[in-house]
Amino acid sequence: xxxxxVLESQSVSKRFGNFTAVDQVSYQLFEGEAAGIIGPxxxxxxxxxxxxxxxxxxxxxxxxxxxxxxxxLRADQRVMLGVVRTFQLVSVFDTLxxxxxxxxxxxxxxxxxxxxxxxxxxxxxxxxxxxxxxxALERVGISHLAKETTAKLSYGDKRKLEIAMGLALKPKVxxxxxxxxxxxxxxxxEVLDLVREVHKEMTLVIIEHKISRIVDLVTRLSVMHxxxxxxxxxxxxxxxxxxxxQVYWGAESSRVFSGLAxxxxxxx
Amino acid sequence: xxxxxFDTLKKFDLLIIAAIFLLFIPLLTMQRTTDFMIFCVFVxxxxxxxxxxxxxxxxxxxxxxxxxxxxxxxxxHLSGNPFLALLVAVVAGGAVGLLLGPIIVxxxxxxxxxxxxxxxxxxxxxxxxxxxEWTGGEDGMAAFYDSVWIFDFGDPKVIFGFTLLCLIAVVYxxxxxxxxxxxxxxxxxxxxxxxxxxxxxxxxxYKLLAFVLSTSLAALAGALTMLNYTYATPSxxxxxxxxxxxxxxxxxxxxxxxxxxxxxxxxxxxxxYLPNYIxxxxxFLGIALLVVVFRFQAGIWGYCRALITARKGEVKx
Ligand SMILES: Nc1ncnc2c1ncn2[C@@H]1O[C@H](COP(=O)(O)OP(=O)(O)OP(=O)(O)O)[C@@H](O)[C@H]1O
Ligand SMILES: [Mg+2]
Numbered sequence: 001x002x003x004x005x006v007l008e009s010q011s012v013s014k015r016f017g018n019f020t021a022v023d024q025v026s027y028q029l030f031e032g033e034a035a036g037i038i039g040p041x042x043x044x045x046x047x048x049x050x051x052x053x054x055x056x057x058x059x060x061x062x063x064x065x066x067x068x069x070x071x072x073l074r075a076d077q078r079v080m081l082g083v084v085r086t087f088q089l090v091s092v093f094d095t096l097x098x099x100x101x102x103x104x105x106x107x108x109x110x111x112x113x114x115x116x117x118x119x120x121x122x123x124x125x126x127x128x129x130x131x132x133x134x135x136a137l138e139r140v141g142i143s144h145l146a147k148e149t150t151a152k153l154s155y156g157d158k159r160k161l162e163i164a165m166g167l168a169l170k171p172k173v174x175x176x177x178x179x180x181x182x183x184x185x186x187x188x189x190e191v192l193d194l195v196r197e198v199h200k201e202m203t204l205v206i207i208e209h210k211i212s213r214i215v216d217l218v219t220r221l222s223v224m225h226x227x228x229x230x231x232x233x234x235x236x237x238x239x240x241x242x243x244x245x246q247v248y249w250g251a252e253s254s255r256v257f258s259g260l261a262x263x264x265x266x267x268x
Numbered sequence: 269x270x271x272x273x274f275d276t277l278k279k280f281d282l283l284i285i286a287a288i289f290l291l292f293i294p295l296l297t298m299q300r301t302t303d304f305m306i307f308c309v310f311v312x313x314x315x316x317x318x319x320x321x322x323x324x325x326x327x328x329x330x331x332x333x334x335x336x337x338x339x340x341x342x343x344x345h346l347s348g349n350p351f352l353a354l355l356v357a358v359v360a361g362g363a364v365g366l367l368l369g370p371i372i373v374x375x376x377x378x379x380x381x382x383x384x385x386x387x388x389x390x391x392x393x394x395x396x397x398x399x400x401e402w403t404g405g406e407d408g409m410a411a412f413y414d415s416v417w418i419f420d421f422g423d424p425k426v427i428f429g430f431t432l433l434c435l436i437a438v439v440y441x442x443x444x445x446x447x448x449x450x451x452x453x454x455x456x457x458x459x460x461x462x463x464x465x466x467x468x469x470x471x472x473x474y475k476l477l478a479f480v481l482s483t484s485l486a487a488l489a490g491a492l493t494m495l496n497y498t499y500a501t502p503s504x505x506x507x508x509x510x511x512x513x514x515x516x517x518x519x520x521x522x523x524x525x526x527x528x529x530x531x532x533x534x535x536x537x538x539x540x541y542l543p544n545y546i547x548x549x550x551x552f553l554g555i556a557l558l559v560v561v562f563r564f565q566a567g568i569w570g571y572c573r574a575l576i577t578a579r580k581g582e583v584k585x
Contacts, residue, residue, distance in 0.1 A: 053466065055462070074465070074470065075462075075465045075466055076465045076466075076467075076468050076469050076470045076471070077470075079465075079466060079467065079468035080468050084466070085466060087463075091460065091463045092463075093455070093456050093459050093460065093463070094459065095455065095458075095459050096452065096455060096456070096459075100452050103449055103452050104449060104452055104453060104456065104464070104467045104469065105467055105468075107449045108467065108468045108469070113449065118448075118449075119448065119449050119450055120445065120448055120450040120477070121444045121445065121448055121450075122448055122449070123447060123448065124447060124448050124449045124451065124452055165467065169467065169468060
């Protein structure tokens with residue numbers, strides 16, 4: 001079982017004051033998976049991502065990466081081990097040009113430009129680095145915006161940029177926190193295609209609100225509710241689980257529930 | 269047309285900077301012009317932390333003062349070699365940065381500003397009272413430097429030339445620093461440090477590095493002041509004088525090498541001429557600051573650049 005384990009949490013909890021945002025979550029992620037995490041608002045999904053990626057330490061429990069305990073490692077150290085994330089609210093650097101947003105990612109693992117002396121005193125824009133940045137932008141389809149100030153980009157383009165910044169770090173695991181939220185239908189299709197493409201190269205975890213959008217993309221689905229992991233398994237089975245139905249869709253409108261149920265039958 | 273002219277000028281920026289200061293000599297005394305250049309070095313040091321990294325320090329006089337006293341003490345206790353004094357000063361500035369930095373760079377905002385100020389006040393007290401035996405307390409201390417080869421720092425022309433070289437070197441160095449990926453990292457730390465960490469950078473280390481570079485350069489400015497005046501007084505480490513460098517950085521335009529120079533010169537010109545006409549000239553500094561805050565937020569340089577880009581747009585259109 002140890003073989004192929006990428007990321008693991010062992011009964012991690014996170015408390016903010018008296019409030020328990022993540023409650024004893026044990027979760028295992030295996031190489032090559034595309035795992036979905038769903039759950040209602042405030043279920044603790046983003047907090048769980050924050051624990052996995054090292055934004056803050058858990059109140060309890062441990063986190064390991066490739067069977068190595070990383071609970072006490074900083075966020076940047078975990079990035080170096082291959083865990084890269086995006087944020088629920090797109091997080092890019094508005095004051096920089098689109099190209100400059102990518103430079104740090106491209107340079108991070110670069111054999112020449114990544115060397116300390118070069119990093120500190122060398123140019124940020126040698127041809128080789130610019131070419132790599134452009135290739136990264138090309139991949140997400142926004143290379144025509146390279147010279148723009150990032151603040152001018154649409155939300156969807158910023159999302160693509162953020163994903164490009166993540167991919168340029170050559171992650172082993174990519175954690176996407178609601179990558180489709182706030183995007184137009186056209187952009188959703190583009191980003192989903194991109195994610196599908198990316199999955200060929202790395203392990204993925206995707207938080208998503210609307211299950212229908214990712215249900216045919218993920219190989220595995222987990223449901224969080226009130227900080228706990230209440231179901232975890234093959235999407236088809238998880239969606240049939242009576243507790244999941246009651247807890248998750250019970251809280252949402254019955255329209256969503258029946259819509260999903262119909263969608264799911266069509267899948268099977 | 270305008271833009272290509274501008275780009276050509278930019279290629280020769282170091283020469284232009286040198287020319288500007290040479291033009292000041294007939295207007296002022298040589299010693300005063302040297303003062304202008306030293307102040308520009310100090311503004312550049314400050315701007316690395318403020319303009320680029322987004323951390324406002326209210327205590328940078330400490331690092332300038334450390335440099336000045338270190339240069340003076342070096343002459344008194346080690347040797348009269350001026351270059352040794354400069355080296356000692358820069359190392360001392362760096363050491364103080366390295367000592368205090370780990371505490372200071374953890375903080376942001378008001379905390380960062382005030383913790384610098386607090387250390388500055390401690391430094392001022394040390395120089396004025398606690399270590400008066402070494403620093404001469406209120407009277408300050410004088411130091412004289414041997415002449416080495418062609419460098420006779422008793423001659424204002426020599427110190428002018430040497431300071432100009434130092435300034436050009438610092439401009440070049442700061443520009444290399446800020447045009448590098450490190451420079452981009454500093455700007456990302458300014459905008460959103462957490463996000464920068466998630467790009468795999470140990471931001472603490474790089475903040476400390478920027479801080480130590482800044483304190484070292486500030487100490488260089490202090491040592492040059494020492495060479496220029498051959499005495500150090502507690503006014504070189506006086507926390508109330510922090511406003512000068514902050515003001516210069518704001519009027520010039522923070523986060524830009526040319527902005528820092530424009531601010532340094534602008535402030536020195538104001539503080540040099542206004543007192544001749546108006547007794548309480550500081551009030552006009554306050555008014556100027558209000559104008560900057562409300563009308564020219566990007567400073568003199570930012571305003572010039574906006575004009576240039578607007579012209580560029582016109583040309584294209
Ligand atoms: N830093 C914090 N301090 C205090 N409470 C927090 C903090 N971060 C999250 N919480 C609380 O923890 C709970 C879980 O938040 P979290 O953002 O993880 O939910 P989520 O599942 O991602 O929800 P959403 O679908 O709305 O993004 C929420 O009730 C939130 O208010
Ligand atoms: Mg969330």
